[in-house]
Amino acid sequence: MLNYRFERAELADVEELAPLFDEYRSFYGQAPDPEAAREFLAARLQNEESVIFMAVAGEGAERRTYGLAQLYPSFSSISVQPVWILNDLFVTKEQRGQGLGSLLLEGVRGFAQGTGAKGLTLSTLTHNTGAQRLYEAQGYIRDESFFTYHLYF
Numbered sequence: 001m002l003n004y005r006f007e008r009a010e011l012a013d014v015e016e017l018a019p020l021f022d023e024y025r026s027f028y029g030q031a032p033d034p035e036a037a038r039e040f041l042a043a044r045l046q047n048e049e050s051v052i053f054m055a056v057a058g059e060g061a062e063r064r065t066y067g068l069a070q071l072y073p074s075f076s077s078i079s080v081q082p083v084w085i086l087n088d089l090f091v092t093k094e095q096r097g098q099g100l101g102s103l104l105l106e107g108v109r110g111f112a113q114g115t116g117a118k119g120l121t122l123s124t125l126t127h128n129t130g131a132q133r134l135y136e137a138q139g140y141i142r143d144e145s146f147f148t149y150h151l152y153f
Contacts, residue, residue: 002057002058002066002098003057004055004056004057004066004098004099004100004103005055005056005057006053006054006055006103006104006106006107007053007054007056008051008052008053008054008111009045009052009053009054009068010045011042011045011046013052013054013065014038014041014042014045015038016063016064016065017041017052017054017065017068018034018037018038018041019034019037020065020066020067020068020090020092021037021040021041021068021088021090022034022036022037023090023092024068024088024090025037027090028125044070049072050070050071050072050073050087051070051071051073051084051111052068052069052070052071053068053069053070053071053104053107053108053111054067054068055067055068055091055095055100055103055104066091066092066094066095066098066100067089067090067091067092067095067100067101067103067104068088068089068090068104069086069088069089069090069104069105069107069108070086070087070088070089071084071085071086071087071108071111071112071120072084072085072087073085074121076118079118081116081117081118082115082116082117082118083117083118083119083120083121084108084111084112084115084117084119084120084121085120085121085122086108086120086121086122087122089101089104089105089122089131091104096130101131101134102134102137102138105134105135105138106138108120109138120140122135122140123148
C-alpha cells in the first residue's frame with residue numbers, strides 16, 4: 001500500500017497535475033484536452049486565482065499524484081467572512097477507496113480554517129452518490145434551503 005501525502009501544488013507541479021485534471025474534466029463529459037488542462041491550471045496558479053492541493057505518493061522519479069482538490073476564494077456578504085469554494089475534487093479511478101478523498105477533504109478543511117474562512121462550499125452531480133456519501137461523512141450538509149441557478153454563455 002502506498003503512503004499518501006497532502007501537498008499544496010506549486011506552478012512547477014502543473015505538468016504532473018495536468019493529466020489528472022484532464023481526466024477529471026473527462027469524468028464530467030468534456031473532451032480530452034491535455035493542453036487546455038495544463039494552461040488552465042498554470043494560469044490559476046500563476047495569477048493566484050486558486051489554491052490546488054494534491055494527494056501524492058513516492059519520492060523523486062517515483063513521485064506520483066493520485067488526487068487533487070482545487071479551491072477558489074469567495075466571500076459571504078451575510079457573515080462578512082471569506083469562504084472557499086471546493087470546485088474540483090478528483091481521485092484516479094485506480095486509487096478510489098484508498099482514503100485519498102478523505103485525505104484531500106481533511107487537508108482543505110484545515111487550510112480553510114487556517115485562513116479564517118467561514119467554511120467551504122461545494123456542488124456535485126445529483127447522481128454522484130459516492131461523492132455525496134464522502135462529503136456527508138466529512139460533515140458537509142446538503143443544502144435544502146436554496147436553489148442554485150446558472151446563466152452560462
